[in-house]
Amino acid sequence: xxxxxxxxxxxxxxxxxxxxxxxxxxxxxxxxxxxxxxxxxxxxxxxxxxxxxxxxxxxxxxxxxxxxxxxxxxxxxxxxxxxxxxxxxxxxxxxxxxxxxxxxxxxxxxxxxxxxxxxxxxxxxxxxxxxxxxxxxxxxxxxxxxxxxxxxxxxxxxxxxxxxxxxxxxxxxxxxxxxxxxxxxxxxxxxxxxxxxxxxxxxxxxxxxxxxxx
Numbered sequence: 001x002x003x004x005x006x007x008x009x010x011x012x013x014x015x016x017x018x019x020x021x022x023x024x025x026x027x028x029x030x031x032x033x034x035x036x037x038x039x040x041x042x043x044x045x046x047x048x049x050x051x052x053x054x055x056x057x058x059x060x061x062x063x064x065x066x067x068x069x070x071x072x073x074x075x076x077x078x079x080x081x082x083x084x085x086x087x088x089x090x091x092x093x094x095x096x097x098x099x100x101x102x103x104x105x106x107x108x109x110x111x112x113x114x115x116x117x118x119x120x121x122x123x124x125x126x127x128x129x130x131x132x133x134x135x136x137x138x139x140x141x142x143x144x145x146x147x148x149x150x151x152x153x154x155x156x157x158x159x160x161x162x163x164x165x166x167x168x169x170x171x172x173x174x175x176x177x178x179x180x181x182x183x184x185x186x187x188x189x190x191x192x193x194x195x196x197x198x199x200x201x202x203x204x205x206x207x208x209x210x211x212x213x214x
Contacts, residue, residue, distance in 0.1 A: 037193075037197070038135035038136060038137040038185075038187060038193075038196050038197075038200065039135060039136045039137070040100050040101055040133060040134070040135050040193070041100070041134045041135060041136050041186075042097065042098060042099070042100070042132075042133070042134040043096075043097075043099040043100070043101060043102055043104070043105040043130060043132075043133050043134075044095065044096070044097045044105075044130070044131050044132040044133070044134075045095070045096050045097075045099075045102075045105045045106070045109060045128060045129060045130045045131060046093065046094065046095050046096075046127070046128075046129050046131055047093075047094050047096065047109050047113070047125060047126065047127060047128045047129075048092060048093060048094075048124075048126040048127045049088075049092040049093070049094055049113055049116065049121070049123040049124060049125070049126075050092055050122075050123065050124035050125075050126050051092050051121055051122050051123055051124070052090060052091070052092055053075075053088055053089070053090055053091075053092055053116065053121055053123075054090070054121075055067050055069075055074070055075040055088065055089075055090055057119065057120075058075045058077070058088060058116065058119070059075055061119040062077060062115060062119065064077055064078050064079070065077045065088075072087075073089065073090075074087045074088055074089040074090075074095075075087075075088045075089075076088075077112055077115070079108055079111060079112065082099060082104040082107055082108045082111075083098060083099075084096055084097065084098045084099045084104065084105060084108030084109075085097050085098045086108065086109065086112040088112070088116070092123075094109065094112065094113075095131075096108050096109040096112070102130055102133075102192075102193075105130070106128060109125075109128060110125060113125050130191055130192065131191070132188065132189060132190070132191070133187075133188075133190045133191065133192070133193070133195075133196065134186065134187065134188045135186070135187040135188075135190065135193075135196050136184070136185070136186055136187075137184075137185040137187065137200065138183060138184055138185070139183035139184075139185065139204075139207060139211075140183060141183050141211040141212070142181055142182055142183050142211065142212040143166075143179060143180075143181055143182075143183055143207060143210055143211060143212065144210045144211070144212055145158055145160075145166045145179065145181055145210075146158070147210050148166060148168075148179070148206070148207070148210045149166060151210075152168070152206070155168060155169050155170075155171070156168050156169070157169075164180060164181070165178040165179055165180045165186070166178070166179045166180075167179075168203065170199045170202070170203065172202075173190065173191075173195040173198055173199055174189060175187055175188065175189035175190045175195060175196070175199055176188050176189050177199070177203065179207070183211075187199065187200075
């Protein structure tokens with residue numbers, strides 16, 4: 001996703017919250033029909049502000065900003081609305097994190113850029129790109145993680161004494177699922193909602209085969 005300096009902020013997605021099959025009549029995707037969509041927990045994006053940023057000036061003029069170069073090389077600006085955190089670097093690169101949607105992340109990044117503009121920096125807004133999305137999903141049935149591990153050893157990792165979830169690495173689209181015995185899933189590494197939906201449609205039939213029945 002990209003935006004130029006004059007691009008309008010996108011509207012948040014307003015469609016219903018249930019998944020639909022990717023292909024009509026496709027058996028694997030039929031299993032997912034009617035399940036709720038994954039809940040977006042965090043959207044992380046980067047943007048190029050197009051100018052050098054003097055970080056000490058940022059912290060002097062913006063009350064919500066923090067800068068401690070001994071701990072972190074960038075300034076940290078926290079917004080209340082939308083509730084996002086922007087990490088600002090002297091090179092003009094900025095990372096926006098904490099948003100619950102792509103539109104909220106885009107809005108927060110543009111707001112930070114405008115705040116910097118107001119204190120004297122000639123900021124622009126180039127190359128806005130979603131780098132990572134974290135989503136939560138509930139299968140609504142428990143999973144036999146040991147069986148899933150044995151049948152998919154090349155793609156999975158499960159060490160319950162170290163971490164209670166099974167790590168499932170999806171090749172296409174490239175993302176990671178943390179699958180827990182209660183059927184809860186954390187997805188990370190996606191660049192879009194569509195990648196999350198595609199991964200769920202691909203993996204759901206496999207997980208369905210390893211649901212606990214008692």
